[in-house]
Amino acid sequence: GQNIDQPTEMTATEGAIVQINCTYQTSGFNGLFWYQQHAGEAPTFLSYNVLDGLEEKGRFSSFLSRSKGYSYLLLKELQMKDSASYLCAVRDSNYQLIWGAGTKLIIKP
Amino acid sequence: IAGITQAPTSQILAAGRRMTLRCTQDMRHNAMYWYRQDLGLGLRLIHYSNTAGTTGKGEVPDGYSVSRANTDDFPLTLASAVPSQTSVYFCASSAGGDSATEAFFGQGTRLTVV
Numbered sequence: 001g002q003n004i005d006q007p008t009e010m011t012a013t014e015g016a017i018v019q020i021n022c023t024y025q026t027s028g029f030n031g032l033f034w035y036q037q038h039a040g041e042a043p044t045f046l047s048y049n050v051l052d053g054l055e056e057k058g059r060f061s062s063f064l065s066r067s068k069g070y071s072y073l074l075l076k077e078l079q080m081k082d083s084a085s086y087l088c089a090v091r092d093s094n095y096q097l098i099w100g101a102g103t104k105l106i107i108k109p
Numbered sequence: 110i111a112g113i114t115q116a117p118t119s120q121i122l123a124a125g126r127r128m129t130l131r132c133t134q135d136m137r138h139n140a141m142y143w144y145r146q147d148l149g150l151g152l153r154l155i156h157y158s159n160t161a162g163t164t165g166k167g168e169v170p171d172g173y174s175v176s177r178a179n180t181d182d183f184p185l186t187l188a189s190a191v192p193s194q195t196s197v198y199f200c201a202s203s204a205g206g207d208s209a210t211e212a213f214f215g216q217g218t219r220l221t222v223v
Contacts, residue, residue, distance in 0.1 A: 033211060042199060043152075045211035087151065095205075096167070097212065101151035
């Protein structure tokens with residue numbers, strides 16, 4: 001079967017750095033996406049990785065290791081508005097997105 | 110319309126009733142999707158359409174049907190609603206295929222079946 005694993009919940013302090021991990025087992029791989037979802041809102045796109053390595057976009061970076069079936073999302077200089085759920089999704093061999101259950105990130109002052 | 114729009118935003122529905130959730134996009138995306146999101150389970154694909162005139166079943170298609178008569182619209186119908194269909198429903202679209210572009214989501218429909 002196909003599986004995406006993420007921690008259910010994480011807590012971090014405003015101004016700090018947090019790393020949210022995602023491991024996956026899917027039938028084929030055609031890219032990995034990270035989305036942010038605030039409570040009661042739709043998911044919004046954060047990053048995309050298809051090759052191994054780090055993709056940086058402002059305060060957010062995403063890393064991929066295809067051989068390990070592993071990705072992480074790194075958030076720097078945390079702000080209160082970063083409190084949200086972060087969803088990891090892998091596009092499989094049929095180009096369908098397989099979603100993790102999401103990681104709820106709680107930012108404390 | 111800018112992006113992808115769903116209607117209604119919320120609905121309380123009696124069990125056994127028929128209901129259609131509407132979804133419209135103006136980005137000329139080929140692919141469209143319907144997901145349900147339940148606490149602790151993440152997004153689960155109900156049905157999808159890779160291009161106008163074609164549809165496919167996702168992970169949890171039972172009790173739902175879709176149509177894709179044109180590029181812009183992708184309605185989801187519950188033929189006879191049951192309480193287990195209480196959920197938040199998201200419609201999404203993307204350029205499709207092997208495109209590296211992301212999926213865009215509608216604002217969601219919160220459905221309660223009583």
